[in-house]
Amino acid sequence: MPSVRRHGRNAQVYLSVTAGAAATPLPFQAAWTLNQVTDKSEVTAFGDKNKTYVAGLPDSSGDFTGFMDAGTSQTYIAASDGQARNYYLYWDTTNDPSSYWYGMILPDFSADGAIAGPVNFKSTWAAAGPITRYTSWGGMGT
Numbered sequence: 001m002p003s004v005r006r007h008g009r010n011a012q013v014y015l016s017v018t019a020g021a022a023a024t025p026l027p028f029q030a031a032w033t034l035n036q037v038t039d040k041s042e043v044t045a046f047g048d049k050n051k052t053y054v055a056g057l058p059d060s061s062g063d064f065t066g067f068m069d070a071g072t073s074q075t076y077i078a079a080s081d082g083q084a085r086n087y088y089l090y091w092d093t094t095n096d097p098s099s100y101w102y103g104m105i106l107p108d109f110s111a112d113g114a115i116a117g118p119v120n121f122k123s124t125w126a127a128a129g130p131i132t133r134y135t136s137w138g139g140m141g142t
Contacts, residue, residue: 010094013064015074015107015123019083026074029066032089034101036060036131060103060131061124064089068111068119075123079109084128098136104128 013032014023039056078085084104090097105125113119 004096006092006095008091010092012090012093014086014088014090015078015105016086017074017077019081019085021086023086023088024074026064026066027069027072029064031066032062032064034060034062034089034131058130060127062089063122063124065120065122068113068121075107075109075121078107079123082106087125087131096136099134101131101133103131105131 008031011029011032013026013029015026016023036058038058040053041056042051043054044051074085084106086102087105087107088100088102090100092099104127106128107123107125109121109123111119111121
């Protein structure tokens with residue numbers, strides 16, 4: 001697939017309401033973050049010319065934020081019961097609807113509001129298993 005830049009306006013986060021249920025779209029999303037890192041252990045030995053590391057386990061985490069919707073409680077319930085949820089993050093549902101990240105996450109929940117602004121929510125999450133990237137043009141893991 002040729003290199004294509006995307007605008008963030010067409011993203012969508014899906015989260016299951018209960019553990020084991022199908023993920024459904026979260027309303028009023030405004031931003032998301034996905035972090036993929038790998039543990040690194042230093043193995044520098046006498047005589048090495050610089051520090052040396054070996055890779056450990058990969059880790060996934062992130063967050064998604066938006067505006068509170070009184071009609072849904074997906075993230076609040078997920079944070080309250082401590083059960084892993086099905087999660088999908090589509091970075092462009094309009095122009096690339098077959099490309100996304102997915103897996104099981106453990107989401108947290110927070111909300112805020114102000115006299116001069118909307119009531120917002122934020123869900124910070126950690127992986128409850130592998131988070132996999134799927135693309136229609138490159139398959140899983142690309």
